[in-house]
Structures are given as structure tokens and as C-alpha cells.
Amino acid sequence: MKPEPLQPPKFSSFQHRTLAERNRINNWFRYFCVFVASMSVVVLVVLLGSILFRGTSALSWRFLTSNASQDVAQAGIFNAMVGSMLLCLACGAIALPVGVASAVFIEEYKPKNRTLRVFHGWFQLLIANLAGVPSVVYGLLGLIVFVKMFGLFGSLQDPNFEFGVSYSYQILTPEKRALFLPVKEFAEKAPKPEEGMKVRTASGEEVVLHVIGRSEKLPADAPNELRQRTVKANAKFGPYTAKSWYYISLPLGKSVLSGAFTLMLVILPVIIISSQESIRAVPKSLREGAYGLGCTTWQVVRNVTLPAAIPGIMTGAILSMSRAMGEAAPILVVSGAAYVTMLPQNLMDDYTIMPLQIFQWADHHQPGFYDLAASGIIVLLVVLLVFNGVAVYIRQRSQKSLG
């Protein structure tokens, strides 16, 4: 739109005000502004004050180091804290490279061709729109794509692909030592103990099973080796699943990994936009100098643009990680509201994160749980404060002029 030419002043009541009157209006407006603007500070103080007032009573070392529990007096935030860290690490490891790469492409690889240029403009619009999508919608997306994987790999209860897990039947000797019968898959009915079966001891040694009658006893002088592999005929095999720390299964299910992927979708546009801004802030003259020396685009990006933009990109990355740390809605959708009281043992395990745990406590609608939620918030805010402090520190340290 073209700027309109300056219109001659219309004679409205506005023009008839005396200078004194207009100064009075100005002063009045200034006070009004100060009042309104200070409201935000007041609100912030009241918000933090009310949380601190509620939360400090339940805050203790025990709260920090114990896991969640249904009992108000026992509950702590440790497992949620570990879950949050794990989720943020996994999510950042995926989102940062993809986000920065996208930003570099949009900013540095602008095509010369006109039609491609239009497409390029669309990327920009697309990413701005992605940033405006409510996070709960990403949760719904994550539910289909990551948690269930379109049902391509079987149901959640019976995943088709598994790695890092071993199934076996375990049986107890009369001396309560466990013996394991490794199997590929659990059958409908557990096998019965038979003489000569090959089983493993807890230390992984292969032994041959020896079965004795229900009321029989081994002679007192039986060697230890025989004792170790003897079971009674009425002893039963029970299913036993051992998952290693690198256990992976598809579909991902309600696992740390599916949560991390979902969260990645949420913060990807944020990372792209902030990286774009810091890349754009690198002065054009630097790039042109490098191009003038005959660099290819990638050489310019690698040796000139990225080194100059990296502090800004880091700051943006940390801030977006702190956003990820506070995000609860998409995780609530992908993980359901299981009340998890244990640490996650592997990336496929149930987990909870701090904001979700706080939500669950607050959702009990009881004063004791409100206090717990407030204590949880204090911990969460302290963690976020550390994140932001690091970001500010990086920004301060690397503020040198490139102009």
C-alpha cells in the first residue's frame, strides 16, 4: 500500500484544545500508562508470591529426592525431574540439528529462479504458521504418528519389533534360587519342568535341570552343583522379561522416546525462527567478502556465517529448550495421565515430567496436593531460571560488534 499524501489538518475538537489542555491530557495519559505498565510487574510479583507462599511448606530435601506417590507426605519430584531432563535431552538432540539446518537453508540458500523463490517464501509462511499451532494439536499428531505408528507395527500391548529385551521362564529351586529357561516368545501355557531341560542360572551359566519328586529331598551331602540345578516336580515356570537400558520397541508406545519426538515437533518452529533471526543479524559485508574470495555457499556458511551467528543460535536453542521443559499439553495427550511413581529404566519406559506431575497434583483439587503442586512449580521455575541464566550469560559474553 502506498503512503497517502499528507492531508491538511481537519478541524475537529482536537485542534481546538488549548496547549494547557493538551498538556493535561498528556500528563494524565502518562500516569495511566505508568499505572497499567506497572500492573504487569504487580501481577508477576503476586503470581510468584502466591506460589512461594504455598510451596515452601512442602519443599524439602526429601521432596527433591523421592519419587511421586499417592501419599501427600511421601510424594516427591525426583522421577519427574529425571523424566524432564531425559525428554529435553532426547528432544534437543533431534530438534537442534534439524532446526538450525532449516534456518540456514531458508536464510542462506535463497534461489535465483523465480518459481523456486515463491516456494522459498512459502517455507517462511509455513514455519510461521507452524509456530502458531496449539501444542495440544501436536500432541494429537504425536499420538497417531509416534505412539501408535499408524498401527503398522502391531498394537501397544504386543509390539512387532523389539530390540534389547530377553524373554525367559523362571523357576525357583527349593533354596529359592532362580533358574531361567530362555524362549523366543511366551507361549499360551508355561512349560512344565522336565529332567534334562537346558536352563541358565542367574549368572548366565548353562546347566541341566534335575527334577525331584514333590516331597523328595536331596541328600544332605549332595554337591552344591546339583543343589543349584534341582527343582521340585510341582515347581512352576513363570514368565520373566529382562529389558536392557537400550531397549527399543516399535510402535514407540507411551514412552520417553515418543514424548521426545512429539516435543520436537512443538519446538522445531521456535528453534528455526530464532536461528533465522541470529543468522540474519550477521552483516552482509562479511558474506560478500567471502563470496568475493570465491567461496561456495557452504564454505561461506561454515566459515563465516555460522561462527558469527552461533552465540545467537545457542541462546535461542536454550530458550526453546526451556519452553520444551514447561510444555505439558502435548505430553499429556501422548502419555495419557498414568500416575508414574518410578524412574524410567529405558527409553521405552513410562515416564512423567515436571509440568505434567504438577498438573496431576493440581488436578486432585485438594489443599495438600495444591501445596505439592506449588512446591513442584518452585523446582521447575528454578530449573528454568538456570536455563535462562545460561542463555543470558552466553548473550552477554558474545556481544561483540560485527558491523
Add this chain to the structure above:
Amino acid sequence: MSDQVGASILQTVRRKSTAAAFRAEIFVRTMLVGSVSFSVFVTLAIVILLVRETVAFFQFEEVSLGDFLFGLKWSPMMGSQKHFGIWPLVSGTFVVSVVAMVIAIPLGLVTAIYLSEYASPKVRAILKPALEILAGIPTVVYGLFALTFITPILRSMHEGFNPQNLMAAGIAVGILCLPTVSSLCEDALRAVPRSLREAAYGLGGTKFDVSVRVVLPAALSGIISAFLLAIARAVGETMIVALAAGNVARLTVDPRNSAYTMTGYITQMAKGDVSNFGIEYSSMFAVGAALFAITLLLTFIGQLIRKYFRESYE
């Protein structure tokens, strides 16, 4: 001495043949295109999957499109008497957003004018961080604040408020949107060239005349797009309404009532143990699709306004 400098430069810049540099160029370009296509892919996936699940929702006997778009009753759990009219959910979202905007828009705009035109650097140094902190606080914190602070105050002032009500949720969402409005509006106000202000001062305008009669109209497109983005944010806000707005589907415009919003319904379904293929599960996606459509429309219009109605003074 100069030899040393030369050697260090040779060390840092790896020498490569031009052909190798071009090969690297092509490789990197492919990788970067891959990353960008990921975002495109995500967008397409959102649209396609939401549409697919919504279509699946309308395949159920109990649901019809007319009922969904115009029905005034939402009762997905009522056994044989299921009704799926989206208006009760929309009304909840509407009330919360209106309350939020009544708070966020005037406060945010005035704060932005103050920050951009009046405030001294000292005041800015206090105000800007306060707003940034407000913007960085996780939404679940506002949810607890609405429940344990705003609601008791509202109830002590007037008995008609439910323990969970749209008003408290709306106020909290408004506080949440306040920094968004003020920082986007401030950006728009600051983008107005200095020459306009100086001309207005030269004509004898007071600061009020300049900021309200000259700068504000000049920045109007940016300000309106900021409002639209804030509305989109309020519509999509989830944790606050999940905690403070209540969980009953009710067609109401009375902010004292408790009612579902669209996002509140989605969390309630995700939280509960709905079967993975039932109609309740599918309804979650239909509501999600409606929510996505509304917010996308708002963001998109906001961007169009900012792009095409911007007054350029260069």
C-alpha cells in the same frame, strides 16, 4: 612473523580442490533441503491425519456433519444418547478468549505504547524483564494460580462463581497473553520511522498526540496482527483451562459457569481411559481439527494483514 601468520591461516582454512568444494556443496544442499522438507512434511502430516481421523469420526452412526456443526449438545459419554454438537465446546473457548482479550489487549497495548514512547531506559530495564519472565512461565503455573488465587478472590466477591469457572481461566489466559500482545505491539510501534514522530512534534504535538494520533495509526496493521496472534494463542491454550475451567460440556456465555473448552475436552479425553478406537477417541481428533482450523485461520489472517496492509515509509 608473517610466515607464522600465513601458516596459521593455511591451517585453519583447509585446502580443497574446487571440485571437492562443489561436491560438498551439493551434499550439504541435499541435507538442508531434507531438513526443510521435514517441516513441510510435519505440516502435511498434521492436516492429512487430522482430516483422516475426522473422517473416521463422521463414519460413526451416531454422528452427522450437520449435527456436529450446528448441534447445541455435546454428550459423548451418555451411552445411547450421544450427541456431538460442537457449540458447547466452542462457547467455552469463546468465553475464555473474550475474557482473556478484554484483559490482554488494553493492558498489552497501553504497556507497549508506554514502553515504546514514554519509558526511560531505567524503567524499560525493569519492565522488559518482568514481561519476559511472565512470557516464560509455564502455563501449568498459571493454571494453579487461577485455581488457588483467582478463583477464591472471585468467589469471595460474588457467590455465583463455580469452584471451577471460565472467568478465572480467562483471567489467567489474559495474563499469559499480555506479554505476547505487548511485545508484538511494541515491535510494530518501534518500526514506525522517527521522521513521523519528529514531524508531529514539530507541529507542536504533545507526546500523547504523537503516540496516539500519529504512531498508533501508522502501526495499526502490526498491532491488529498482534491481536489476532494473541487470540489464536488464547484459543489454543490448554493447561490453564484443563485445570481451572471445569469439565462439563455446557452451552453458556456466563463466565461464572464451569464448562469445557475445546482444548479442555481434548485433555479430558486423553487423560481418561477411552478405548483407542471408540467414538470418544475419534471425537478428540474432530475437536482437534476444528481447533487447528480456527487457530490456523487466525494466524494466517494476521500474517496477511501484516504483510499487505503495512504502511511503508521508506
